Amino acid sequence: METRKLGSQGLVSSAIGLGCMGMSEFYGETDETESIKVIHAALDNGITLLDTADMYGVGHNERLVGKAVKDRRDGVVVATKFGIVREAGSMAFSICGTPEYVKSACEKSLKNLGIDTIDLYYQHRVDPNVPIEDTVGAMAELVKEGKVKYLGMSEAGADNIRRAHRVHPISALQTEYSLWTRDIEDEILPCVRELGISLVAYSPLSRGFLSADIKKESFNGDFRSNLPRFSGENFDNNKKLVDEMTKIADSLGCTTAQLAIAWVLSRGDDIVPIPGTKRMKYLMDNINSVNVKLTGETVAMLERIISPDKVKGMRYPEERMRALEK
Numbered sequence: 196m197e198t199r200k201l202g203s204q205g206l207v208s209s210a211i212g213l214g215c216m217g218m219s220e221f222y223g224e225t226d227e228t229e230s231i232k233v234i235h236a237a238l239d240n241g242i243t244l245l246d247t248a249d250m251y252g253v254g255h256n257e258r259l260v261g262k263a264v265k266d267r268r269d270g271v272v273v274a275t276k277f278g279i280v281r282e283a284g285s286m287a288f289s290i291c292g293t294p295e296y297v298k299s300a301c302e303k304s305l306k307n308l309g310i311d312t313i314d315l316y317y318q319h320r321v322d323p324n325v326p327i328e329d330t331v332g333a334m335a336e337l338v339k340e341g342k343v344k345y346l347g348m349s350e351a352g353a354d355n356i357r358r359a360h361r362v363h364p365i366s367a368l369q370t371e372y373s374l375w376t377r378d379i380e381d382e383i384l385p386c387v388r389e390l391g392i393s394l395v396a397y398s399p400l401s402r403g404f405l406s407a408d409i410k411k412e413s414f415n416g417d418f419r420s421n422l423p424r425f426s427g428e429n430f431d432n433n434k435k436l437v438d439e440m441t442k443i444a445d446s447l448g449c450t451t452a453q454l455a456i457a458w459v460l461s462r463g464d465d466i467v468p469i470p471g472t473k474r475m476k477y478l479m480d481n482i483n484s485v486n487v488k489l490t491g492e493t494v495a496m497l498e499r500i501i502s503p504d505k506v507k508g509m510r511y512p513e514e515r516m517r518a519l520e521k
Contacts (some may be wrong), residue, residue: 196241197485199467201272202366203391206315206345208272208458210485212244213237214397214471214476215260219252220236228257230473240482246360246369246397246469248276248319249304251285256305265309274318274395275304275407276349276369280335290323294333301337317347317369324338327355328362334362346393353386365392372396372466372498373405374458375436377508378489388465396459399468401510405437405455432507441499449487458497 197210231454245264247256257275264271276298280289297318316337319332337343347367348359359365364481365395368387370379372394379394389395402419403409419425424433437451444454452470459468470481489497 196243196482198243199393199464201244201315201393201395201467202364203343204345204364204366206272206366208244208467209242210467211456212246212272212274212395212467212469213243213479215245215247215256216251217471218259218473219256221251225473227499229392229475232261233473234260235267235477236475237479237482238264238267239415240479242482243270243276244272244395244467244469246274246395246471247308247517248279249300249307250276250281250288250315250319252505253281254307257304258309261307264359268310272314273308273310274315274317274347274367275308276317276347277301277304277351278307278319278328280321283452285475290320290322292318292327292330294323294329295335297330298337300341305342312341313343315345315347315367317349318345318351319349321348321351321355327351327358331359331362331365338363340454345411346512353382356383356386356390356392360390360392364389365396367393367467369395369397371398371510372459372462372468373399374440374501374520375401375405375433375503376453376510377503388463394463394466396466396468397471398510399456400452401455401460401468402492404433405440406450406452409437422510423504424510426508429508432505434503440497442497443500444495447487449484450480452480453484453487454489454497456481457487457489460485461489461494 198207199210201208218225245260247260278292280291332348345366346363348365349369423429441451444451456468472478
């Protein structure tokens with residue numbers, strides 16, 4: 196497994212990480228025993244970056260990751276997030292970035308994970324009611340106290356990224372980035388590159404859509420049924436784009452999912468995709484995407500087939516889109 200730097204402060208990760216969110220909720224039934232096996236297999240095959248958050252399963256996902264790394268902590272980059280506040284049994288949420296909340300959330304995450312130090316601590320969403328300097332100032336205090344090693348932001352806009360970076364170096368920005376979610380390329384990606392901040396790309400497979408076997412019935416009962424890109428005519432339009440992409444994958448001897456991840460990897464060695472899975476077969480498929488090397492001609496062809504203007508539907512419902520900065 197190749198490695199890549201996350202930021203300019205010394206943090207190093209495997210070229211791809213593992214998103215653990217779906218092991219607790221959002222994508223149908225879960226199996227904790229199987230999920231821990233998947234995490235162990237990821238570590239055995241060179242993945243070092245495990246991504247979780249306190250809101251995934253309202254603490255369950257952090258506890259699951261903690262169990263998985265309990266006897267394998269060395270060399271594992273544990274990344275978690277705070278800032279999206281949920282109550283157990285509810286999908287309703289609020290955003291909080293007060294200094295007091297930052298510190299209490301960190302203590303709870305450390306307890307859930309069963310570790311002494313969080314390697315990479317993200318603000319999950321920017322709180323519009325709290326100056327970013329106050330939130331990141333509290334995060335910086337956690338670094339001084341040894342409870343956190345490196346800081347990150349998630350779905351933040353360029354202005355807040357710059358302001359945050361002036362308070363304390365930011366190592367990574369996590370945001371959605373894939374062949375059909377590329378809005379960060381105009382302003383945010385140039386900003387983080389100017390500042391020496393790496394990009395951690397979540398949903399590089401667009402929640403499974405950028406794979407050849409996506410079907411409407413395959414996501415009945417999980418949260419994708421409420422996402423505009425997976426609904427009605429939008430699904431039918433977007434599936435045609437993926438079918439064209441599959442033809443390229445077939446010609447290269449790889450899967451459609453591997454091609455999608457390889458495209459993200461090809462966008463720069465400062466980008467680390469974190470495809471999520473709770474299934475062993477998909478894990479190995481994702482890991483082997485690092486072996487798919489794309490020519491400039493192939494990249495250009497992919498970007499013509501799946502250009503953002505051809506993709507129908509927003510990536511989240513309108514309410515959740517309002518929580519994202521542009």
